[in-house]
Amino acid sequence: MIPEIGLLFLVLAFSISSFYVCGNSFSFYRNNNFIISPKIVYLFFLSVLLSFLCLEISFLMDDFSVLYVANNSNENLPDYYKFAALWGGHEGSMLLYLLFLSLWTLIYYLKSKSSFGVFFLFVIFSLFSGFVIFTSNPFERLLPFSPEGGLDLNPLLQDFAFTIHPPTLYLGYTALTVPFSIAMARCVDQSYSNWASDLKNWSVVSWSFLTLGIALGSWWAYYELGWGGWWFWDPVENSSLIPWLIATALIHSAIATSKRNIFSRWTVLLSLGAILSSYVGLFLVRSGIVTSVHTFALDPERGLILLFIIIFVLIFSLGIYSSSKLNDVSYSYGSILSKEFFFLINNVFLIILAVAILFGTVYPIIYEIFSGGKDISVGKPYFDSVTVPIAFFLAFFQGFGILTNWSSRSTKLKNLYAYLAILILMTIILSILFLNNISLSIIITNLMISSILAGLIIYSFLQLKNSRKMNLSMEFSHFGIAIMILGIGLVSSLESQKELIAFKDKPFELGDYEISYQGEEKNIARNFSSDEVNFKVKDSNNEFNLIAEKRFYPVSKSIMTEAAIYPSIREDLYISIGDQVEQGWVVKAQLKPFVRLIWLGALIMAFGGFLSIFRFKRS
């Protein structure tokens, strides 16, 4: 019964949202008002929540008569993984997507009460809930022959990070719908006066969750996939990075719109670009058109419907946009040293970066179509060589951008000179610190972070001197970027590795560590068995043991390697194992200096974002 109730509630939510959209479109067309009150969101949210809970109950009760549960869970799975297994596949993760979309709709309604905003949120919800009900019903039954046991959750997903990474990311993706709906609402409703600051705040909400979600994914891939990499330029990673970049641009553009009443058309278009890019990502991943580490079942029908949704949203929003009256004040931007111009630079570079990454991601598809079915892949070097130069300029302009004033209050040239002086001084000091392993990439890294830090330092100094309030959330977010760039630059230029066969009586050295293989133990856990391979590690002042694992998951008959990691802020020692050979193990040992700064930086960035949300709540 429970799965049927779940489906019923999902259909109810779909009906409420489409009823609101259709009924109100009709009455708006006839009488220029809405007949259905947006208060309906309470009922709407409740039904999505209940639908979600019904699927959770099916998972927790091991109801393998539900196809989706049978495919993604198993009775031996620990309860918390059963709970998380809901988002382990396509159908359930779409339900989670709908739950968050309805949650944001409710919160948006409570905060803004704009019935137009709710209208556009409901348009998007109707499209996606229709998609779920008609092509990806998670409540589908396997009757009368239901299996005894489940096929199990993919072993790669049986990990702590899996319980938090997808929900965080989905909170970010779904929150992108709110700025879009606000922009559309403004196009229709001239009286929505504080739309730009609303839009900015909601972009920050989405951006903070995306930042956190992407960083969690990167951290997870780092320790779980066993290669020691933290970013693979996989299509799925790219399709989270592109909306993030556009959201970053959107925040800045919306600030300019709310403070100076400029770029308002651009802000509307960017909010459309942000959700469309997230849908393109969804399409790339869910249609199976590109191969990626996040494999979902190939399903051309789903892909086609997603493509239809993308095209519909595009045409629908451009139609509304083109019939709207949005007026910028007559000047576009002030002098070259004004904040307006630096926000323009910010947006140009961020969008170029997003487009370049998108291009590399979809190029294999374009190529396949135009070459008559030839398969290609675009390698990591493409993405590295395109992103680094653009990111360099972004960092460079970012620092001084922080110091600029809006054109109403001119920016002093004195600040520019101070900025350049501190930038150069700091780059030199940092380079001396790393003199032992100096290289071009280290100098570039130093230049990038010095530029951001110089901007932040002078900004703080000026605010304190003139006893003006500091924008702490801005400072944290930009500081986080500097920390992340430092981590990326240092780990990429200083990492080292050794691949060899480790024998029992032959220790090997890596950096300051002396590592020796001690032997292995068999271990049986609840849902897998494993070989625990023990390493003794010695450095100048201490000695410790690290355990790497080879796990065998009997239900899915798959083998997984768990790397042994000795983490610290200064460097990670990362040992992964290959096959067992006669007397020893094939071992890859890596040193990852400062790799933790990447995720620490992301945490600081997200903290800055949440700080601004907190302020927005209070105001």
Place this chain on the structure above:
Amino acid sequence: MKQHRLKRLYGVLFIVFCSALAFILVYFAIKDNVNLFYSPSDLFENPPQGRNAIRAGGLVEIGSLKRSTDSLEIAFIITDLKNSIAVNYIGILPDLFKENAGVVATGYFDKNKMSLDAYQILAKHDENYVPKEVKKALEK
């Protein structure tokens, strides 16, 4: 020309200039970093031109996997059941690497020896999943 028009022109010029630079950057980056996919039969019929790395995929021939006893050198044969090529690799094999299972190797192809010096070996996660390209190559 009015002042604000002039400023708008600067903005437009700036955008055009940056986009042009980005276009050049993307053009050169993509030219050097595209890895074409070849099945073993493709490699016999129409071996790759140029110096870019290629990707070769097929099934790992049963009994072909050879491992050095004192180093990480590995050699095996990839087949599409019509033709086969040798692959040399130094390093760790992925967990799902198995004989008679699909694999995609990225590396540099030697036309004279008909062998591939691979720097990356990918096997897919799912136990019955054969990479898209390999499946196509087998069906040809």
